[in-house]
Amino acid sequence: MILEALQKVFRNSRLTLLAITVAVIVFLFAVWLPNLGLIKTILFDSSVSIGVKVNLPIQLIGSISTNFTLLSALYTIIIAILFGVYVAMLTYFLKRRIKEVGQGGVATGFLGIASGVLGVGCAACGSFLLTSLTLAGASGVLTLLPLGGSEFGIIGAVLLALAIHMTAKKIIDPLVCKVEA
Amino acid sequence: MEHNTEHETKTLATSSPALTNALTIPIAVVIAGVLIAGAVIYSGGKNDSSNTVNAPQQQQVAQQTGDLEKMTPITSSDHIRGNPDAPVKIVEYSDTECPFCKRFHTTMQEVMSEYGKDGKVAWVYRHFPLDQLHSKARKEAIALECANEQGGNDKFWSYADRLYEVTPANNGLDPAELPKIAQYVGLDTVKFNTCLGSAKYNKHIEDEVQNAQTTGGNGTPWSIVVGKDGKKYPLSGAQPLSAVKQLIDLASK
Numbered sequence: 307m308i309l310e311a312l313q314k315v316f317r318n319s320r321l322t323l324l325a326i327t328v329a330v331i332v333f334l335f336a337v338w339l340p341n342l343g344l345i346k347t348i349l350f351d352s353s354v355s356i357g358v359k360v361n362l363p364i365q366l367i368g369s370i371s372t373n374f375t376l377l378s379a380l381y382t383i384i385i386a387i388l389f390g391v392y393v394a395m396l397t398y399f400l401k402r403r404i405k406e407v408g409q410g411g412v413a414t415g416f417l418g419i420a421s422g423v424l425g426v427g428c429a430a431c432g433s434f435l436l437t438s439l440t441l442a443g444a445s446g447v448l449t450l451l452p453l454g455g456s457e458f459g460i461i462g463a464v465l466l467a468l469a470i471h472m473t474a475k476k477i478i479d480p481l482v483c484k485v486e487a
Numbered sequence: 488m489e490h491n492t493e494h495e496t497k498t499l500a501t502s503s504p505a506l507t508n509a510l511t512i513p514i515a516v517v518i519a520g521v522l523i524a525g526a527v528i529y530s531g532g533k534n535d536s537s538n539t540v541n542a543p544q545q546q547q548v549a550q551q552t553g554d555l556e557k558m559t560p561i562t563s564s565d566h567i568r569g570n571p572d573a574p575v576k577i578v579e580y581s582d583t584e585c586p587f588c589k590r591f592h593t594t595m596q597e598v599m600s601e602y603g604k605d606g607k608v609a610w611v612y613r614h615f616p617l618d619q620l621h622s623k624a625r626k627e628a629i630a631l632e633c634a635n636e637q638g639g640n641d642k643f644w645s646y647a648d649r650l651y652e653v654t655p656a657n658n659g660l661d662p663a664e665l666p667k668i669a670q671y672v673g674l675d676t677v678k679f680n681t682c683l684g685s686a687k688y689n690k691h692i693e694d695e696v697q698n699a700q701t702t703g704g705n706g707t708p709w710s711i712v713v714g715k716d717g718k719k720y721p722l723s724g725a726q727p728l729s730a731v732k733q734l735i736d737l738a739s740k
Contacts, residue, residue, distance in 0.1 A: 342725070348737075354737065365727065368726075368727035372587075373724040455645075
């Protein structure tokens with residue numbers, strides 16, 4: 307069923323491009339997240355050459371292998387791909403049946419992204435998740451998590467997969483009024 | 488009439504789940520928005536929170552690095568590897584039990600073997616133990632200070648190199664290893680243990696933790712690259728050698 311829905315969606319080259327673009331943006335956001343301050347500083351500094359402005363962010367992409375664990379790199383890439391696929395599917399669906407949007411699917415997708423962001427942030431020691439939890443006065447929660455916060459990333463990937471499944475189901479469902487038994 | 492009543496009953500019966508369904512998206516969007524915005528504002532965007540979109544470019548940069556300017560000045564009491572008068576200084580706030588700090592320590596060793604011998608870069612080490620994640624890191628920071636007390640800058644760095652080499656990270660180092668490392672680098676273990684049991688470096692370490700946070704550090708490793716002209720660049724996380732080199736080249740101009 308999901309394959310059938312994916313074939314329907316990705317037959318459209320614009321939606322394929324949309325999925326790839328979204329996946330790349332999500333991936334870059336995740337990798338650059340700890341250094342958005344540095345990137346902004348360099349981009350807005352007129353004394354910095356164009357070469358450095360382009361090259362430094364490219365070099366920072368390499369942090370996927372140095373600033374992530376194998377697990378967090380894996381689910382970061384998976385979340386980026388799933389999010390791209392999900393946005394393309396949702397766009398396909400919205401174009402056709404705007405009044406019948408699978409609301410449960412949309413909600414699951416958004417929660418998946420939110421959870422994924424927390425998981426991605428935890429890739430560096432303490433960065434995102436720790437800050438959020440400390441603000442909420444619950445930093446001790448981290449010590450109770452066996453994967454030290456990666457749970458959020460895994461949950462995010464699962465929720466996105468679930469949202470894709472729910473949306474695929476809606477895409478495949480024919481537009482007919484069912485006869486009640 | 489009877490038909491209409493039946494229709495109304497059905498509508499009423501289905502209105503509750505429909506309402507719940509209709510609220511699902513806004514609630515989910517709000518939760519997602521709050522989580523993402525909160526995390527971005529209080530984490531990555533910390534240095535930029537004071538930005539004004541229409542402000543002049545130079546002022547914008549100054550505001551972005553405003554927190555970095557609160558970095559405690561580098562003095563001879565710092566732990567400095569390389570030329571203390573190097574044009575580029577990398578001030579690293581580190582946690583000995585953080586796996587990314589362990590990785591970044593190796594990166595910095597490579598940086599120093601490339602830039603340090605010519606006196607182009609100095610590496611300044613400061614403590615930033617994250618107690619919530621690594622309860623053993625603060626004691627290890629004290630151990631580093633004790634190594635420095637007994638053997639000066641050389642023993643501090645020897646101890647740091649050995650500590651990062653042997654620790655499995657993530658709070659995995661047995662505290663019994665600390666005197667063994669002291670012995671390995673040639674320190675008097677009796678004196679070392681006495682120092683380790685004292686509280687004399689608690690304030691010093693806490694001051695560095697506070698300074699790391701004041702400058703915008705919210706995770707480890709947190710580094711500030713100080714350029715030739717005094718300009719400061721934030722660098723968060725264990726970034727690859729190529730990125731660090733690029734930043735050094737920029738800071739040395």
